[in-house]
Amino acid sequence: MARVILQAVVSVDGYIAKPDDMPGPLHDWYGNGDVEIAANDKGWTFHVSQASRDYLNPFWDAVSVTVIGRHLFDMTNGWDGVPAAGEELVVVTHRPLPQEWLDEHPDAPVRTAGSVEEAITLAKERAGDGLVVVSAGDVGGQAFAAGLVDEVAMDVAPVVLGEGKRFFGAHTGVALLEDPDQVVQGDRVLHLHYRVRR
Incomplete structure (x- = not known):
């Protein structure tokens, strides 16, 4: 059965982005190491410390489906149809995805859901025994508050x-x-992992 994990890079005071949605220096550690790491098989690479690589590789390899909100989808242009992690993307939205985007990316592994609950259910079905990652922020907070997050x-x-x-x-x-x-x-990051107490 799929596990659901809420994940993001975060500041010490609990923020994942500035008010204008930009990460500022939060992601600097992705480029300050001497070990190359591939985020996915689509050519996205970073340079991190060996410790970060050893932590991230098994995590990224386990991701099957990522759940995000419509705001993040619009900001990233749906990563041009290539999920940042995993093989599939589920977008929580109350509006259809732009037809122009769908026409440009007809084979994109992207599905939509009208609620966080529906999105998590769909993502778990699609993930099988893999990992479902929910992006932190409003959608992640809703999933967490609803008791849908395991880690x-x-x-x-x-x-x-x-x-x-x-x-x-x-x-x-x-x-x-x-x-x-x-x-x-x-190097310039502390990776923390918790299980949610039931």
Whole structure:
């Protein structure tokens, strides 16, 4: 059965982007190492520390489906039909995807869902025994608040943004996580992994 993990790069004060949606220096660690890593088989490569590579490779290899919101889809142009992680993308949206985009990417492995609950159900069906990654932010926070997330992974950059888009979106409830089962220090990043306490 698929596991659902909420994941993103995050600042020390809990933000995944500035108010204008730009990450600022959050992603600098993707280029400051001496070990090349491929994010997917589409040619996207980064240079990270050996510790980050050893943490990220098994994680990225396990991803089957990524769930994102319509805002992120529009900002990235749906990654031109190539999911940033995994083989398929599920977009939570109340509007059809742009016809022009669909015409340009007729074979893109992208599906839509009208709610977070529907998206997670669809993603788990499509993932089989693989990993479903939910992008942090509003959609991820909704999934977390609804009890649909099994694990939380944070790549904490040593940055304080002061304001912006929160890792858990608008979620403000109290939830307990288990102690971290992975704590990996990379170069200018700390990788943390938690299981959600049930």
